[in-house]
Amino acid sequence: MTAFIDEHRDAYGVEPICRLLEIVPSTYYDHRAKRADSDLRSNRSRRDDVLCAEIRRIWEENFGVYGARKVWRQRVREGYRVARCTVERLMRRLGLAGVVRGKGTCTTVSDMAQPCPQDKVNRQFRADLTCRLFQDHRLVEGGSVG
Numbered sequence: 001m002t003a004f005i006d007e008h009r010d011a012y013g014v015e016p017i018c019r020l021l022e023i024v025p026s027t028y029y030d031h032r033a034k035r036a037d038s039d040l041r042s043n044r045s046r047r048d049d050v051l052c053a054e055i056r057r058i059w060e061e062n063f064g065v066y067g068a069r070k071v072w073r074q075r076v077r078e079g080y081r082v083a084r085c086t087v088e089r090l091m092r093r094l095g096l097a098g099v100v101r102g103k104g105t106c107t108t109v110s111d112m113a114q115p116c117p118q119d120k121v122n123r124q125f126r127a128d129l130t131c132r133l134f135q136d137h138r139l140v141e142g143g144s145v146g
Contacts, residue, residue: 002031051082052090059096067091067098 005017005028018025034040058074059066066074068088075082091097 002028002035006032048090051086052094054080055087055090056094056096059091064096065099070098 001021001023005014005021008017014028015025018028038046054075055071058071062070062074068084068091071091072082072084072087075087
């Protein structure tokens with residue numbers, strides 16, 4: 001949002017853009033001041049920046065296979081206390097993930113070049129009422145054949 005305002009502030013001004021976006025101009029100026037001077041930012045955001053660098057270092061040292069739990073355990077082994085949920089949050093923000101073991105689920109992949117088979121018996125499944133299905137002149141409760 002602040003990048004949009006920065007791009008168009010010379011042509012339209014900050015206050016008219018903020019009025020149109022329905023945000024208070026002081027919010028824009030506050031974000032801009034925090035970008036210019038990191039001392040104005042909260043302790044959590046400054047600590048997050050330091051932790052992000054450490055998380056990326058640990059993840060890269062281990063060839064990108066460590067997930068949040070193993071990165072967290074490595075930080076504890078190095079003597080730093082940090083919550084596991086914090087590591088998870090920051091890894092999500094950085095777009096880092098560990099390796100997922102096992103084979104992925106592979107369902108049938110149909111060949112779109114082949115034509116679909118014809119419905120030769122002309123099946124027509126129509127429910128007259130909810131959870132009732134007439135099929136082959138029999139009433140089936142719950143919509144399943146039994």
